[in-house]
């Protein structure tokens with residue numbers, strides 16, 4: 498069947514997902530707020546020659562009844578884009594983070610803005626340029642009910658991009674949000690020359706605090722051992738292409754946060770998510786020392802040396 502897919506957002510990830518869906522044989526239409534300046538053709542240093550095939554239309558038009566919508570704009574802009582969603586069509590939110598103003602996950606934003614639209618999320622270890630190149634990868638589609646998740650995972654899967662289904666929307670969204678914050682910590686440690694041991698400790702203890710938070714938020718800690726948790730955390734904390742990791746590297750080298758963010762080839766969601774996740778953790782009485790340290794460091798209430806000391810000088814405890 499020639500399914501009709503609408504991709505909303507024409508940055509790196511939206512363009513990669515458009516290419517992926519096009520390869521599955523779907524008819525793909527991309528919505529961009531400014532189609533003339535779609536980012537990946539030129540403005541993405543990682544993706545210098547990455548034009549979309551001519552039968553993928555890029556415009557500011559929204560079709561009335563596509564079969565599926567993939568929403569791929571940064572989390573802080575989700576609420577401004579969701580009112581454009583065609584009514585009654587399933588939407589998979591593909592962004593990773595926490596809305597700062599409401600301290601809620603993307604699916605909560607959808608329920609607030611468009612409660613009548615059925616929603617799901619897609620998350621996992623997926624660098625856009627590798628998906629665009631058709632390299633093998635896997636991720637998770639989570640929806641409130643497993644049968645919805647299975648249907649949507651099947652709708653997006655291909656032989657090179659394998660989607661697993663989950664009904665743990667909280668765990669999957671938390672994994673995608675937290676890994677960006679921890680990747681800033683990992684990059685900062687590497688940029689400051691603290692070494693590979695320090696990075697491995699940040700990854701492992703970052704996963705531990707994310708698991709605690711998942712339990713408090715009503716998610717399943719086991720989800721954090723999967724693709725949307727550990728899988729994406731490892732990729733983002735070790736893959737040089739990660740913008741959150743690059744942000745951390747620059748901070749570790751001594752750059753000012755605003756300059757580091759401006760030099761990135763796209764959005765680093767961890768920058769806005771850090772304080773929002775910290776707010777969520779505090780509201781639930783959960784101790785998240787790495788997320789807290791990144792949030793305070795980005796807010797410039799801690800120096801790099803103070804951040805390092807704060808994490809290392811905490812009382813010893815059982816693992």
Ligand SMILES: NC(=O)C1=CN([C@@H]2O[C@H](COP(=O)(O)OP(=O)(O)OC[C@H]3O[C@@H](n4cnc5c(N)ncnc54)[C@H](O)[C@@H]3O)[C@@H](O)[C@H]2O)C=CC1
Pocket residue numbers: 506507508509510511529530536569570571572574577578591592593594623624625626762763764766
């Ligand atoms: N790049 C990657 O490898 C991956 C990114 N993601 C997630 O996907 C989301 C989007 O990331 P990217 O596409 O990489 O970012 P990007 O920085 O490459 O592009 C963001 C796009 O959103 C558009 N945009 C920004 N504000 C908007 C608004 N108010 N209305 C409409 N469009 C707006 C921009 O014009 C741009 O086209 C983020 O949450 C990111 O964490 C998830 C997996 C992989």
Ligand SMILES: O=C(CO)COP(=O)(O)O
Pocket residue numbers: 593621622623624625677680729732733738739740741742764765766
């Ligand atoms: O989400 C990603 C990989 O799964 C992309 O990471 P960055 O946003 O840090 O580039």
